[in-house]
Amino acid sequence: MLKIDHLKKGYEGNEILKGISLDVNKGDVISIIGPSGSGKTTLLRNITTLERADGGHIQFAGVDKDFQKLSSQDIQTIRRNVGFVFQNYNLFNNKTALQNITEGLIVARKVKKSEAEKIALKALERVGLSDRQNHYPSQLSGGQQQRVGIARAVALNPQVIFFDEPTSALDPELVGEVLKVMRDLAESGTTMVVVTHQMNFARHVSNKVIFMADGYIVEQGSPEEVFAHPSETRTKEFLTDILANV
Amino acid sequence: MSLNTDFMGKVAQTAIQGVPVTLQIVLVALLISLPIGCLFALIRIYRIKGLEQLVKLYVSFVRGTPIIAQILIVYSAFPSLLNMFIGKVAFSINPIYYAYIVFTLNSIATLTEVFRSALQTVDKGQMEAGLMVGMQPRQTFWRIIFPQALISALPNITNAALYLIKNSSLAFIMSVKDITAIAKTEAAFNYNFLEAYLVVWVYYLIICYSAEVIFYLLERYFSKFRRSTKKTTFFNWKPLSIRQPDLSADADLAKGGRDEHAQNRPFKKRL
Numbered sequence: 001m002l003k004i005d006h007l008k009k010g011y012e013g014n015e016i017l018k019g020i021s022l023d024v025n026k027g028d029v030i031s032i033i034g035p036s037g038s039g040k041t042t043l044l045r046n047i048t049t050l051e052r053a054d055g056g057h058i059q060f061a062g063v064d065k066d067f068q069k070l071s072s073q074d075i076q077t078i079r080r081n082v083g084f085v086f087q088n089y090n091l092f093n094n095k096t097a098l099q100n101i102t103e104g105l106i107v108a109r110k111v112k113k114s115e116a117e118k119i120a121l122k123a124l125e126r127v128g129l130s131d132r133q134n135h136y137p138s139q140l141s142g143g144q145q146q147r148v149g150i151a152r153a154v155a156l157n158p159q160v161i162f163f164d165e166p167t168s169a170l171d172p173e174l175v176g177e178v179l180k181v182m183r184d185l186a187e188s189g190t191t192m193v194v195v196t197h198q199m200n201f202a203r204h205v206s207n208k209v210i211f212m213a214d215g216y217i218v219e220q221g222s223p224e225e226v227f228a229h230p231s232e233t234r235t236k237e238f239l240t241d242i243l244a245n246v
Numbered sequence: 247m248s249l250n251t252d253f254m255g256k257v258a259q260t261a262i263q264g265v266p267v268t269l270q271i272v273l274v275a276l277l278i279s280l281p282i283g284c285l286f287a288l289i290r291i292y293r294i295k296g297l298e299q300l301v302k303l304y305v306s307f308v309r310g311t312p313i314i315a316q317i318l319i320v321y322s323a324f325p326s327l328l329n330m331f332i333g334k335v336a337f338s339i340n341p342i343y344y345a346y347i348v349f350t351l352n353s354i355a356t357l358t359e360v361f362r363s364a365l366q367t368v369d370k371g372q373m374e375a376g377l378m379v380g381m382q383p384r385q386t387f388w389r390i391i392f393p394q395a396l397i398s399a400l401p402n403i404t405n406a407a408l409y410l411i412k413n414s415s416l417a418f419i420m421s422v423k424d425i426t427a428i429a430k431t432e433a434a435f436n437y438n439f440l441e442a443y444l445v446v447w448v449y450y451l452i453i454c455y456s457a458e459v460i461f462y463l464l465e466r467y468f469s470k471f472r473r474s475t476k477k478t479t480f481f482n483w484k485p486l487s488i489r490q491p492d493l494s495a496d497a498d499l500a501k502g503g504r505d506e507h508a509q510n511r512p513f514k515k516r517l
Contacts, residue, residue, distance in 0.1 A: 050374055076380075084378035090371035094393045094471045104379025107389065136471040156379060 001026050001191070002047075002160055007056035007067065009039075009046050016042045018215040019056075024160060024193060029186045031202035031223075032195045034212035035238060040195040041087075043212070044162045048082050049075045061159060080108065083153030083161035088169050089145040091137040097124065097148045098133040101155045109156070123151035127181045143174030147181055154185065161185075163194040199242060203227050211235045254441045257432045261445055264425035267342065268453065271414045271424065275349035276407060283357025290362050301358065308355035313348070313413055320348045321420045345417040349410060356406045364399035365391065397469045404461040408454050415450070425449050 002024040009017040016039045024030060032040050046053040046067070053067035061081040063074045070078075091100050101120035105111040111119070124130045127147035137145055146166055153161045166182065167175045179201055186192060186205050196202055202209050202223060209226040211219045211234075219226060219235045230236050286301045288294075308316070321344050328336035368391050376386025418427035426446055433442030 048378065050377065076382075079377060080380045082378070084375075086371060086375065088371060090369070090375035092372060092375065092390050094390065096471075103389070104381060107385050108380030108382075138472060152379065 001060070003057075003059040004047060005057040005059075007043070007046055007058075008054045009042055009051065010054055016215055017046065017053075020212075020215075020217055022047075022210070022217075024191060026159075026191055027189050028208060029190075029192045029206040030194065030208045030210060031206040032193065032210045032212060033197070033199070033202055033238075034218075038212045039215045040212055041164050044084075044164050044193070044195060048084055048162055049078050050084075080156075081159045083156055083158040085146070085149050085153050085161065085163045085166050087165040089137070089142070089149045091145055091148055091152070093137050096134050096136055097129060097140065097151075100137070100148055101152045104152065104156055119155050120151075123155040124148070126154065126184070127151045128177075141174060142170045143177045146170065146178045150178070150181055150185070154190070160191045160193060163192060163196070165195050165197065167196070167198060197242075199227075199239075211238065213238070249444075250438050250441050253436060253438045254445055257429055257438075257442050257445045258449075260432060261425050261428045261442075261449060264423060264428045265449065265453070267422060267424040268411070268414050268417075271342065271345050271349055271417060271422070272407070272411050274346045275353045275410055275414075278346075278350045279353035279357050280403075282354050284361045286354065286358040287361035287365055290358070291365055305355045305358055308352055313352055314416060314419070316352065317348050317416055317419050320344055320351075341420045341422050342417075344420050345414070345422045348420075349414060349417075352413070353406060353410055356409070357403070360399050360402040360406060361395070364395040364402070367398045368394045393468070397465065397472070400461060400465045400468065404458065404465075407457055407461065411454055411457060412450060415446075 002022075004020060004022040006019040006021055007017055008015070008019055020039075020043055022043075032043070034040055042051070045051045046056075047058070049070065056067045058065065058067060058070075058078070061077055063070070063077055065074060091097075092103060095103060098117065098120050101123055102113070102116040105116035105119060106113055121130060121133065124133055127150055129144060129147055129151070132140060132144060132148075135144075137148070140148065150161075150166070163182070167178050170178065175198070179198060182192070182194070182201065183205050192206075194201070194206065204223070206223060209220065209223050210217055211226060211230075211232075213234050219230060219232045226235065227239065230239060286305075289297045289301050321341070324344055324347070325336050325339070328339070372390050372394070373383065373386055376390050377383065381389070414424060415426040417424050418430060421427070429442040429446045433439045
């Protein structure tokens with residue numbers, strides 16, 4: 001469904017992504033793990049065209065082109081078929097929880113207002129926040145804001161939802177509520193690509209784990225393969241380090 | 247020394263004819279310079295080639311010269327310039343138009359900087375979020391970024407407007423018959439300078455205070471999404487009413503903290 005080939009990205013001569021290839025099938029829940037600075041976030045931002053990749057090919061939603069040759073029409077197509085959940089939520093501060101969700105539906109998808117509100121309410125219900133529909137982001141806790149962020153992505157019914165470290169900015173006691181929502185989503189068959197440091201989520205919820213380091217995909221496979229029997233030393237080191245700190 | 251109150255009353259009556267003139271200058275200058283200032287700020291933020299340098303130059307030119315020098319230059323240069331194109335009629339143009347020009351040019355420079363700083367306070371994640379729900383950059387700007395920037399800008403816009411009101415008193419140099427000019431003329435006829443100036447003083451105070459109230463109400467209206475705005479009257483003396491906001495997630499701000507705050511209870515009780 002989504003196929004990325006040899007994606008490359010650098011900043012001022014410093015190569016961050018050195019040729020990443022990635023296949024996402026419908027219903028996949030892919031966790032991307034790895035040390036910080038390995039390019040995980042950059043990868044998501046390049047696939048979703050928030051940043052322009054220097055090289056590589058994308059095949060998604062009818063677009064089949066090199067990244068450099070994407071027209072603004074292609075970019076629009078890609079953006080309309082993905083959802084994105086940000087590390088720091090990025091809810092629209094001047095809109096209520098409900099409006100945060102209806103905004104994209106009404107303005108970008110041209111859905112009728114009443115219809116959009118119905119969809120938005122359903123999405124809010126799904127993340128357990130229907131009682132907060134008229135709250136502004138500043139009146140919500142971090143966990144609640146992130147759940148609205150997820151509802152905003154879900155309501156657009158995209159082909160894939162990308163999660164960029166969705167729990168990294170949260171207080172430890174709020175991480176659980178967000179992970180639960182994500183787990184529910186995964187179980188309902190939503191296609192998800194998740195950059196995360198939550199090893200439990202990667203291990204128990206996803207069906208595929210990608211370990212990235214220094215701009216490469218070092219290892220990928222089922223959670224069982226990557227966590228229990230990692231074949232690369234780099235992976236072993238990382239897992240030992242991270243599990244020692246848990 | 248005693249004040250000639252009869253004379254003050256008389257000046258107050260004649261000078262009031264200057265109020266609409268002052269307000270006119272202020273409103274025209276503000277209404278024209280607000281959109282242009284916003285546009286210039288965007289040119290600077292998005293670094294539009296060529297134009298950016300021009301805007302920079304313009305802003306430092308205006309900010310680097312005293313407004314009185316600008317007034318004198320416009321007032322002496324424009325009539326002669328226009329004379330070359332439209333002939334002698336140029337000298338009979340109502341001087342208020344020159345006032346419009348000077349104060350508009352001046353406010354544009356101030357407001358450019360006001361909007362520039364305000365737009366930069368909005369996190370760039372807001373734009374990215376807009377793009378990721380499928381909105382165009384332009385749609386995201388007008389629906390998400392601009393409303394937020396406007397609120398950050400309002401206190402500084404208020405400031406700029408107040409300066410504009412006060413600076414407009416310099417229009418008397420261009421023989422515009424505003425409050426100051428009328429009072430000065432009256433004063434000169436009767437040699438009652440202090441009385442006339444006190445009247446001027448009071449008029450500007452009233453106008454500025456009204457402007458403050460209007461902008462305060464605007465700010466309150468536009469910032470309903472920010473929790474800190476309190477529903478109080480403007481006769482609430484801040485130092486006695488500041489309190490730590492309740493940051494717990496479940497605090498229902500529409501009711502709880504805010505009303506209590508609004509009642510502005512005496513300082514002692516709270517400690």
